[in-house]
Amino acid sequence: MILIDTSVWIDFLAGRGTETVLQLERAIADRESLALCGVILTEVLQGIRDDAEHRATRERLAMLVLLPMELPVFLRAADVYRTLRKRGVTIRRTNDCLIAAVALTYDVPLLHADVDFDRIARVFPLRAVDG
Secondary structure, three states, X not given: OEEEOHHHHHHHHOOXXXXXXXXXXXXXXXXXXXXXXXXXXXXXXXXXXXXXXXXXXXXXXXXOEEEOOOHHHHHHHHHHHHHHHHOOOOOOOHHHHHHHHHHHHHOOOEEOOOHHHHHHHOOOOOOEOOO
């Protein structure tokens, strides 16, 4: 199972040929189990302006594994932020801490194109998908 971050979905939906999009396309071709969480679902859908495209994307994403975000995820996200802040690293968006906490809690690799996850992985055992 692979957790796919918003940064990858945005590039994928825009038709960009980035390395992470190619990795996602390989995972789809290999019939990997793809996951998302509520934060990722919200971020992806809120950025789609066209109603028909929004509906189609919503239907496609509904077929993926939705990893629940319960109390331990939120507590872990706060710990991620606080731990890094104490080390002089500020994660720009709380949502990145939440997404990282989901990946850490469920011990799934994260496919992303966001440097904040690289910063988190220097301190926490956040696994990135290898190309």
